[in-house]
Amino acid sequence: MSTTVDTDRSAPAAAEPTTRAVKRVRVETPFQRFASEFMESPIATAALVVLTVIVALALLAPFITPQNPYDLGQVDVLDARLPPGGESMTGMTFWLGTDGAGRDLFSAILYGLRISLAVGIFSGFLALVIGAAVGLIAAYAGGRIETIIMRVVDLQLSFPAVLIALMLVAVLGKGVDKIIIALVIVQWAYYARTVRGSALVERQKEYVEAARCLGLSHSRILFRHILPNCMPPLIVVATVQTASAIALEATLSFLGVGLPQTEPSLGLLIANGHEYLLSGKYWISTFPGVALLLTIMSINLVGDQLRDVLNPRLRR
Amino acid sequence: MTTAQAPDTATLTVRNLETHFFTRVGVAKAVNNVSFYVNPGEILGLVGESGSGKSVTGFSIMGLIDPPGRVVGGEILYDGQNLANLDDETMRGIRGNRIAMIFQDPMMTLNPVLRVDTQMVEAVRAHQDVSHATALELSRAALEQVGIPSPERRLKSYPHELSGGMRQRVAIAIAFINKPDLIIADEPTTALDVTIQAQILFEAQQLCRETGTAMIWITHDLAVVAALADRIAVMYAGRIVETGSTDDVIDRPVHPYTEGLLGSVPSRNVGGTRLTQIPGMTPSLLNLPEGCAFRTRCSYADSACHSEPAETKPVDGRIVRCVHPLLTEAGA
Numbered sequence: 022m023s024t025t026v027d028t029d030r031s032a033p034a035a036a037e038p039t040t041r042a043v044k045r046v047r048v049e050t051p052f053q054r055f056a057s058e059f060m061e062s063p064i065a066t067a068a069l070v071v072l073t074v075i076v077a078l079a080l081l082a083p084f085i086t087p088q089n090p091y092d093l094g095q096v097d098v099l100d101a102r103l104p105p106g107g108e109s110m111t112g113m114t115f116w117l118g119t120d121g122a123g124r125d126l127f128s129a130i131l132y133g134l135r136i137s138l139a140v141g142i143f144s145g146f147l148a149l150v151i152g153a154a155v156g157l158i159a160a161y162a163g164g165r166i167e168t169i170i171m172r173v174v175d176l177q178l179s180f181p182a183v184l185i186a187l188m189l190v191a192v193l194g195k196g197v198d199k200i201i202i203a204l205v206i207v208q209w210a211y212y213a214r215t216v217r218g219s220a221l222v223e224r225q226k227e228y229v230e231a232a233r234c235l236g237l238s239h240s241r242i243l244f245r246h247i248l249p250n251c252m253p254p255l256i257v258v259a260t261v262q263t264a265s266a267i268a269l270e271a272t273l274s275f276l277g278v279g280l281p282q283t284e285p286s287l288g289l290l291i292a293n294g295h296e297y298l299l300s301g302k303y304w305i306s307t308f309p310g311v312a313l314l315l316t317i318m319s320i321n322l323v324g325d326q327l328r329d330v331l332n333p334r335l336r337r
Numbered sequence: 338m339t340t341a342q343a344p345d346t347a348t349l350t351v352r353n354l355e356t357h358f359f360t361r362v363g364v365a366k367a368v369n370n371v372s373f374y375v376n377p378g379e380i381l382g383l384v385g386e387s388g389s390g391k392s393v394t395g396f397s398i399m400g401l402i403d404p405p406g407r408v409v410g411g412e413i414l415y416d417g418q419n420l421a422n423l424d425d426e427t428m429r430g431i432r433g434n435r436i437a438m439i440f441q442d443p444m445m446t447l448n449p450v451l452r453v454d455t456q457m458v459e460a461v462r463a464h465q466d467v468s469h470a471t472a473l474e475l476s477r478a479a480l481e482q483v484g485i486p487s488p489e490r491r492l493k494s495y496p497h498e499l500s501g502g503m504r505q506r507v508a509i510a511i512a513f514i515n516k517p518d519l520i521i522a523d524e525p526t527t528a529l530d531v532t533i534q535a536q537i538l539f540e541a542q543q544l545c546r547e548t549g550t551a552m553i554w555i556t557h558d559l560a561v562v563a564a565l566a567d568r569i570a571v572m573y574a575g576r577i578v579e580t581g582s583t584d585d586v587i588d589r590p591v592h593p594y595t596e597g598l599l600g601s602v603p604s605r606n607v608g609g610t611r612l613t614q615i616p617g618m619t620p621s622l623l624n625l626p627e628g629c630a631f632r633t634r635c636s637y638a639d640s641a642c643h644s645e646p647a648e649t650k651p652v653d654g655r656i657v658r659c660v661h662p663l664l665t666e667a668g669a
Contacts, residue, residue, distance in 0.1 A: 227445035233401055234440075235433035235460045235511070245459070249450040 065326030086128035144204035152212025160220035260324030382562030385572030
């Protein structure tokens with residue numbers, strides 16, 4: 022939608038048509054149009070704000086948290102399970118309470134967010150790169166190569182993601198790197214399928230034929246010409262898959278096979294608190310849970326709006 | 338069989354080209370024993386209706402026939418080599434470099450997400466070992482050559498910011514940018530309005546004359562080739578049925594199909610009469626009538642047409658596939 026036709030300026034435009042016409046085209050860059058369309062939904066805008074705050078809090082965690090939850094010297098077991106607003110012996114206030122080990126929950130949540138987001142984004146990015154490359158090759162090569170790749174994708178997608186991830190982590194062992202490997206293996210297939218779908222459409226288009234007529238190499242046609250045209254659906258899938266990677270990591274950590282106890286992610290914090298739930302100490306599980314919920318929900322809402330804005334068929 | 342006697346200086350000589358498509362329901366002989374040549378600086382009009390095999394001929398020359406299609410016979414001679422036998426890598430060095438192509442729809446042939454300069458520089462650097470700056474300068478000059486005003490600004494544009502005619506000019510500039518010996522233009526003006534079409538035709542003709550580039554102009558529009566081409570080859574159902582100089586073919590058609598085509602073109606000089614049309618439809622390539630493919634629609638056809646007509650030269654300078662040519666040397 023172009024909102025660039027400015028009536029007040031069209032009168033002098035007649036005097037110098039060429040320069041004015043060009044300037045008017047330049048008033049709204051594609052990014053500005055994209056941004057204004059995105060902002061049309063107040064919910065998505067709110068989600069984007071929440072997401073930005075969450076990411077900022079996670080990034081700045083070492084500077085704003087009252088305590089480093091990984092530094093055992095700062096954690097006192099005597100402060101364990103204090104309710105929200107409780108005070109430690111040293112006079113420190115725990116606004117969100119403490120967990121079973123005496124960690125300040127606010128600090129632990131921010132540090133947990135760092136790990137959850139980093140794992141989600143990094144594994145999502147790796148899976149995107151691998152999946153997109155594989156999907157592109159499948160669509161471009163066609164024939165037997167495509168069949169083999171896509172049957173592997175089908176096979177993988179027919180298993181529940183948690184099941185595959187659990188098996189992989191059981192084999193690989195604990196650790197941030199292992200979790201990322203498991204998540205990438207679970208998720209590349211989604212990207213591969215998405216990219217193949219749009220690449221199949223794109224490769225039929227005449228500009229690909231024209232590029233072949235220019236004598237360009239296969240890799241150049243694939244990555245410079247076809248891939249950029251497949252980006253919109255890829256961006257949408259990337260946001261959704263990043264959210265699901267975070268959820269999957271939390272699930273694995275909750276089940277105790279994810280990240281190590283010494284570096285708790287959100288899932289582990291929830292797991293640590295669930296045994297106290299029935300004894301009325303709700304805060305240990307609830308606050309990390311709320312943080313996880315807000316993160317995933319805001320990513321999904323942003324992703325939904327991206328899909329609407331990037332999909333020309335849904336354009337009004 | 339008399340084949341086109343191509344001069345030694347011809348840029349491209351096609352001899353007995355056969356391109357078949359092996360479909361599930363049978364073999365479609367899209368290009369069937371086609372021979373022609375183009376000289377440097379010459380424009381050859383390849384005329385025919387949809388499905389007559391003119392585009393497939395173009396793609397066969399470029400080596401871009403995808404399965405289930407395949408060039409099964411004949412020679413495509415360019416620069417002493419048979420393009421039909423070249424491997425992919427060698428052919429890639431020729432495509433876009435020595436032989437370029439222009440497509441029908443300028444909305445579709447430019448990549449929508451890449452700027453014009455990116456696409457042009459890429460075309461140059463795919464074949465010439467030059468710096469980015471040199472390639473950019475070449476691109477600017479090429480845009481100027483095809484009559485694009487303020488080329489610097491156009492280079493920074495995305496395709497959607499340009500009009501249809503402007504985009505086709507960019508496509509033509511890209512085709513000419515590596516100074517090819519031959520350009521295959523596949524209905525490049527069909528998607529444009531008539532005034533722009535006239536300008537583009539004029540510019541393309543001028544560029545060919547200036548640079549000595551040979552051109553094969555594929556079209557279904559006789560009016561276009563009449564104004565543009567030096568020679569015309571008329572295709573019907575995968576075969577060239579008549580070849581000759583433009584004036585000869587337009588003024589004195591020898592093949593009944595050419596006569597039918599010309600009869601169905603409206604003229605501004607003769608008013609009030611019904612346009613004659615060729616009865617029937619183009620036969621399916623999978624199910625061609627035996628003998629002459631045109632015989633079921635031809636008013637001159639008789640039992641002699643049941644056998645395949647050979648190439649004959651009923652009139653000087655004309656090659657025709659018909660047993661009943663409308664003009665013969667004796668009768669002319």
